[in-house]
Amino acid sequence: MPFKVYIDSRFRQETGGSSSDSEFSIELPHPIQVKGRAYVDVVLVPNTFYVIRTGENDKFHVRENASTYRVCTIAEGQYNAMTLKDALLTALNTGRSMTGQYTVTYDTTTNKLIVGNLDASATFHIYPTAWLKANASTWNTVSFAAGGPTIDASNLMDAGSVTGFATGTAILSGSVSTSVTAPDVVNTLPYHQLSTTLFHVMAAATSSGELLARCR
Numbered sequence: 001m002p003f004k005v006y007i008d009s010r011f012r013q014e015t016g017g018s019s020s021d022s023e024f025s026i027e028l029p030h031p032i033q034v035k036g037r038a039y040v041d042v043v044l045v046p047n048t049f050y051v052i053r054t055g056e057n058d059k060f061h062v063r064e065n066a067s068t069y070r071v072c073t074i075a076e077g078q079y080n081a082m083t084l085k086d087a088l089l090t091a092l093n094t095g096r097s098m099t100g101q102y103t104v105t106y107d108t109t110t111n112k113l114i115v116g117n118l119d120a121s122a123t124f125h126i127y128p129t130a131w132l133k134a135n136a137s138t139w140n141t142v143s144f145a146a147g148g149p150t151i152d153a154s155n156l157m158d159a160g161s162v163t164g165f166a167t168g169t170a171i172l173s174g175s176v177s178t179s180v181t182a183p184d185v186v187n188t189l190p191y192h193q194l195s196t197t198l199f200h201v202m203a204a205a206t207s208s209g210e211l212l213a214r215c216r
Helices: 081-093 129-134 136-145
Strands: 024-027 059-064 068-073 102-107 112-117 123-126 172-175 201-205 211-215
Touching (some): 059 081, 068 081, 081 102, 081 112, 112 123, 112 172
Antiparallel strands (some): 102 112
C-alpha cells in the first residue's frame, strides 16, 4: 500500500552530517519498511528571499546638483511598499550633499514612489537602471572627474526593479518644486518564478530499525 512521508526542513535533525536548508536529514518517529522505489511527489519552496539583498540589488544611483554623484545603499531586508519608501528615504538622506532633506511618498493609487527634496536652491537627478546599463561610461567619466563613484554596467546592483526606477532612457530630474515619480510600479516580489533541479532522495534503515530519509 503506498503512503506519503511529509518532510519539513524546519524539523531537520543534527546527525553529524550536513544540516542546511538544502541538505538535511529527518528521523521518522516510527519504523517504515521500504521496498522498491521511493520518489518525491511534491516539493513546496516558499518564496522568502529578501526584497533588498546586499550586493545584489541594494543600490540607488543619484546626482545632486551638477556634479555630486552618489550610489546610495538601501538596507537589506524584507519590505512592503510603505516600509520600502522609508528605507529609500533613509538611504537618500544618509550622506546627502544638499542642505534640504529628501522626501519619499508612496502613491497607493498608482503603486509608485515619488521622490522630492526640500532644498530651494538645489536639484537632484535619479538614474534609472536602463539608463545606467546603456550609459555607464558616461556616468563613470563625469563622476570620476568629480571624485565620485564609478559603476560596472554588468553588475550595477541597482534597486530599480524594486523601487520602480528600472526603465527609461532619460535621467529624471527634480527640485523643490518638481518631484520625480517612478516610471514603474513598486515590485516587492524579488523572484516571480522558482526553478529547481531537486530532488535526490535516499532511504536507509538505521541501526535501530528506523528509516532515515536524506533529501538533497
